[in-house]
Amino acid sequence: MSPEFIQGIVVFVLAAFVGFEVISKVPPTLHTPLMSGANAISGITIVGAIIAAAFADGPVAIILGLLAMSFAMINVVGGFLVTDRMLEMFKKKPGAKK
Amino acid sequence: MMVLLYLAAGVLFVLGLRGLGSPRTARRGNQIAGAGMALAIIVTLAYLTDLNPSHLDLAEAATILWWVIIVGALIGSAVGAVLALKVKMTAMPELVAAFNGFGGGASALVAFAEIVAVGTIVATNAPYATETEVTVALSIAIGVVTFSGSFVAYGKLQGMITGKPVALPGGPFFNLVIVLLMTGASVWAIGFNEPLGYWILAALALVLGVTGVIPIGGADMPVVISLLNSLSGVAAAMAGFVIGNQGLIIAGALVGAAGFILTVQMSEAMNRSLANVLFAGFGTEGAAPIDAGDKPVNSATPEDVAIALAYAQKVIVVPGYGLAVAQAQHAVRDLATALEEREITVEYAIHPVAGRMPGHMNVLLAEADVPYDVLLDLDHSNPRFPHTDVVLIVGANDVVNPSARDDSTSPIYGMPILEVDLAATAVVIKRSLAPGFAGIDNPLFYMPSTMMLFSDAKSALENIEEALVDL
Numbered sequence: 001m002s003p004e005f006i007q008g009i010v011v012f013v014l015a016a017f018v019g020f021e022v023i024s025k026v027p028p029t030l031h032t033p034l035m036s037g038a039n040a041i042s043g044i045t046i047v048g049a050i051i052a053a054a055f056a057d058g059p060v061a062i063i064l065g066l067l068a069m070s071f072a073m074i075n076v077v078g079g080f081l082v083t084d085r086m087l088e089m090f091k092k093k094p095g096a097k098k
Numbered sequence: 099m100m101v102l103l104y105l106a107a108g109v110l111f112v113l114g115l116r117g118l119g120s121p122r123t124a125r126r127g128n129q130i131a132g133a134g135m136a137l138a139i140i141v142t143l144a145y146l147t148d149l150n151p152s153h154l155d156l157a158e159a160a161t162i163l164w165w166v167i168i169v170g171a172l173i174g175s176a177v178g179a180v181l182a183l184k185v186k187m188t189a190m191p192e193l194v195a196a197f198n199g200f201g202g203g204a205s206a207l208v209a210f211a212e213i214v215a216v217g218t219i220v221a222t223n224a225p226y227a228t229e230t231e232v233t234v235a236l237s238i239a240i241g242v243v244t245f246s247g248s249f250v251a252y253g254k255l256q257g258m259i260t261g262k263p264v265a266l267p268g269g270p271f272f273n274l275v276i277v278l279l280m281t282g283a284s285v286w287a288i289g290f291n292e293p294l295g296y297w298i299l300a301a302l303a304l305v306l307g308v309t310g311v312i313p314i315g316g317a318d319m320p321v322v323i324s325l326l327n328s329l330s331g332v333a334a335a336m337a338g339f340v341i342g343n344q345g346l347i348i349a350g351a352l353v354g355a356a357g358f359i360l361t362v363q364m365s366e367a368m369n370r371s372l373a374n375v376l377f378a379g380f381g382t383e384g385a386a387p388i389d390a391g392d393k394p395v396n397s398a399t400p401e402d403v404a405i406a407l408a409y410a411q412k413v414i415v416v417p418g419y420g421l422a423v424a425q426a427q428h429a430v431r432d433l434a435t436a437l438e439e440r441e442i443t444v445e446y447a448i449h450p451v452a453g454r455m456p457g458h459m460n461v462l463l464a465e466a467d468v469p470y471d472v473l474l475d476l477d478h479s480n481p482r483f484p485h486t487d488v489v490l491i492v493g494a495n496d497v498v499n500p501s502a503r504d505d506s507t508s509p510i511y512g513m514p515i516l517e518v519d520l521a522a523t524a525v526v527i528k529r530s531l532a533p534g535f536a537g538i539d540n541p542l543f544y545m546p547s548t549m550m551l552f553s554d555a556k557s558a559l560e561n562i563e564e565a566l567v568d569l
Contacts, residue, residue, distance in 0.1 A: 005229050008339050008347050015108065015348045019355025022115045027475075030124055031360060032457035036194050037118045037128050038356045039327050041111050042201045043135065044349035045334040047142045048208035048341050051149050053166040061214045062166055068207035069170020070177070075201035076139075078178030080132040082185065082193060087125035089187075089464040 033086045040079025046072035100148065103141040104345030110134030111349050115356060121470060138345050143167075149343075187465050188422040191458060192255040195248045195323045198330050202244025205333035206300065209237035212340050213296045228288060233339035235284040238296055239303045241333035246307025248326050254316050261316025266309055270377045276306045314376065317496065320451060320458075321364045321375050328357025364451065370513070395531070398549035400558060403490075403525050404565035406549065410487035410523075413437060414479065415446045416516055417459045420493015420528065424555035430492060431466040433563045445472045447479035447489075447516050449497035479516055486521040493528065493555045499540045509538060524548045527558045 023034070049072040053065030111134045117127020142149065146162055178197070185193045212234050253259035266272040280302045287295025314322055335350025365372045407413060415430060434444040446468065452459045460473060474482070483489065491498055494516075501508035502515045518524045519542055526548060542548055551558050 001229050002227060004342055005227070005339065008342070008344065011344050011347050012335055012339075012351045015351035016355040018112055019115070019352040020359055022112060022119070022352075023356040023359045027119075027121075030118060030121065030457055030460075031364075032190065032194075032461050033124060033128070034115075034118045034457075035324055035327055035357070035360060036190070036197075037131060038115065038353045038360075039194055039198050039201065039330065040128075041115070041131055041135070041349050042198070042327065042330040042334050042353040043204075044111075044138060044346050045201060045205040045208055045337050046135075047138055047343055047345055048334075048337045049170070049204055050139070050142050050146070050167055051341055051343075052208050052211035053170055054146055054162045054164075055150050056163055056166060056211065058214065061211055062163065064207050064211045064214065065163070065166050066170045068204050068211065069167060070174040071200040071207060072204035073171050073174020074178040074181070075174075075197050075204060076135055076178070077175045078182040078193075078197050079201075080128060080135065081179060081182035082190070082197070083128045084125065084132075085182065086187075086190065086461050086464075087128055089461065 033083050036079060036083040036086065040076060040083055043072055043075035043079055046076050049073075100141060100145045101344055104138060104343070104348070107134040107138040107141065107345055108348035108352070110137065111352055115352065134349075138349075141345070149341075186425070187427075187462055188425060189256075190461060191320065191323060191453075192252050195251045195255065195319075195326070198323065198327050199245050199248030199252065202241045202248065202326070202330040202333050204241075205330065205337040206238050206241025206245060206303075208337040209234045209241065209340050210296075210300070213238075213293050230340060231288040232284075233336045235287060235296065235299060237333055237336040237340055238300050239280055239284070240329050240336060242300050242303035243307040243310065244326050244330045244333055246304045247311045247322070247329075248307075250308050250311040251319050251322050251326065254311070255319055259312070263315045264312045266313055269313075273306060273309055276302055276309065280306065310376075317451075318375050321361055321372070324357055324361040324364055325372075325376075328354050328361055331355075331357055393544045395543060395550050396546065396548055398525070398551050400551065400553075400561035401565045403549060403551055403562050404569060406488050406523055406525065407437060407442070407490075407562065408440065408566060408569050410437075410442055412443045412482075412486050413445075413488045413490060414474075414482065414486050414518075414521070415444065416489060416491045416494050416498060416518060417446060417448070417452060417463065418492060418494025418497065419453050420495075420555045422453055422458065422462055422493070424493065424557075426492060426556035426559055427462040427466040427468075429556045429559035429563070431463070431468055433559050433566070434468070436563050436566055445474055445482070447474050447476075447482075447518075449494070449516050450476060450514075452494060452497055476514055476516065483517050483520040487523065489518040489521040489524045491518060491524060491526045491528075492559070495528070495540055496538070498524075498542055499538070500542055501538065501540070504541075518542065519545060519547070522547065525551060527551045527553060527555055529554060 049068035053069045056062040056065040111131050114127045114131025117123040254261050280299055283295045283299040286292050311322055331350045331353025335347050338346025338350055365375050437444050448459050498516050498518045500519045502510045502513040
C-alpha cells in the first residue's frame with residue numbers, strides 16, 4: 001500500500017471518531033436538521049465531481065462529469081438551504097413566546 | 099498548503115456539526131458547515147491544475163473543461179435551490195432522502211469517471227494500485243445503493259410505492275445473493291483488470307438499493323434514510339481515496355459516523371436492533387385484517403371535545419404523522435392559544451419516532467411558532483400523563499398503543515410509548531380506525547376513557563376551536 005493510502009486510512013479513522021464524539025450528545029429535537037445538515041456535508045463529493053468534470057477526456061467522461069457536478073451541487077445547495085430554512089424557524093421560537 | 103486548506107474546511111465541518119447539536123447554535127452551525135463547503139470548493143478550483151489525475155499526460159492535464167464545471171454547477175444549484183425553497187415542511191423527510199440519493203449518486207459517478215480512466219490505464223499497461231481499485235469498487239457499490247435506496251425511500255414516503263413491507267422471494271437471502279454477485283463482479287473487475295466488472299457491479303448495486311429498502315415498512319423509513327445518509331458519507335470518503343483527496347475523506351468519515359450514531363439511536367427509540375429494522379420485514383405478519391367492527395367505540399363530536407377541554411386544567415397534545423399530512427400545525431397552535439387564554443396549561447409530548455423522522459414534529463411545531471420549552475420528550479411526558487385531564491392525540495397511533503406495554507404477543511411489544519391511557523381522558527383525532535404503519539390494532543381506541551373524533555386533523559382542530567369559542 002502506498003504511504004498516501006495509509007495516511008488516508010489514518011485520516012478516515014480519526015475523522016470517524018470525531019464524528020462519533022460530536023454527534024452523540026444531540027437532543028432529539030434537532031435530529032431532523034442534523035440529519036439534513038450532515039447530508040449537506042456529504043455533498044463534499046463535489047470536490048471529486050469538479051476534478052472529474054475538469055479533466056474529462058472523451059464524451060463518456062464528459063457526461064459522467066456533468067452528471068456528477070449536477071448531482072453533487074443539488075446535494076450541496078439544496079442540503080444547506082433546506083437545513084437553514086428549518087433552523088430559521090427554530091430561532092423564531094424564543095421570541096414568539098414573549 | 100492545499101491539504102491544510104482542506105483540513106481547515108474539515109475543522110469547519112466539525113464545528114458546524116457541533117453547532118447543529120444545540121438549539122441556540124444550530125443555525126450558526128449549519129452556516130459554518132456551509133462556509134466549510136464553500137472553502138473546499140474554492141480550494142479545489144484554485145488548485146485545479148495541481149489536482150489533475152496522474153494518468154493524464156501534460157497536454158491533457160493543462161486543459162481544464164471549465165464549461166463542464168459551470169454547466170453542471172448551474173444545473174445542480176438551480177434544481178437544489180428550487181427544491182429546497184419550494185418544499186413544504188411536511189415533505190422534509192422525503193427531500194432529505196432525495197438529496198441524499200443525489201449525493202450518493204455523485205460519489206458513484208466520481209468513481210465511474212475513474213473507471214473510464216482505468217480503461218485507458220489497462221490499455222496502456224500503466225500501474226494502477228489494487229487498493230485504489232478496491233476503493234473504486236466500494237465507491238460505486240455504496241454510492242449506487244445510496245442512490246437507488248434513497249429514491250425508493252422517497253417513493254415510499256410520497257406514497258408512490260406502497261408503505262407496506264414487500265416480501266422478496268427468499269427473504270433476506272435474496273439480498274445476500276446480490277451482495278455475493280457484487281463481490282464476484284468486484285473480484286472480476288479488480289483481479290482481472292476488467293472494467294466491465296465495475297459496470298456490472300453498478301447494475302447490481304442499483305438492484306440492491308431497491309430490494310434492500312422495499313421490504314422495509316414505511317414506519318421504519320426514518321431509520322433507513324438515516325442509514326443511507328451515513329452510507330452517502332462513506333461513499334464520499336471512498337471517492338476521496340479514489341482521487342487521493344483528504345478533504346473528501348475527512349468530511350465523508352464525519353458524516354458516515356454521525357449518520358450511523360443517529361441510525362442506532364433511532365432503532366433504540368423503537369426498542370429494536372438495527373438488524374431487526376433492516377431484515378425483519380416488520381409488519382408483514384401483522385397485516386391480518388382487524389375486526390374492529392364489533393367493539394364499542396366512543397365516538398365524539400367536536401363540541402364534546404371542546405367541552406372536555408374547557409373543563410380541563412392540564413392538556414397535553416400528542417402530535418403524529420396525521421398532523422403533518424393535514425398541515426394542521428397552525429391549527430393545533432391556534433387551539434392551544436385559545437386554551438391558554440382560558441388559563442389551561444398546554445404542553446406537547448413528542449415521541450422520538452413521531453412523524454417520519456426524529457425531530458419531524460419539532461420542526462413542524464416550530465413552523466407554527468410553538469415555543470420549544472413546552473415540547474416534552476418521552477421521559478418527561480410519561481410521568482405527567484396520570485396528572486393530565488385531557489390528552490389530545492392528533493394523527494398518532496402506534497406511539498400511543500398500550501399493547502407495546504401490555505401485550506407480549508404484540509409485534510411492537512417493548513417499544514417505548516407515550517402512556518396516554520393513564521390520563522383522565524384521551525381524545526383521538528383520526529380519520530378512521532385504520533391501523534398505523536405497524537399495521538396493528540390499538541386497544542386505546544376502545545377504552546371507555548377515550549373519545550374518538552373521526553375527522554381530518556386540521557378541520558377537527560378548527561371545529562373544536564370554534565366550538566370552544568361558542569361555549
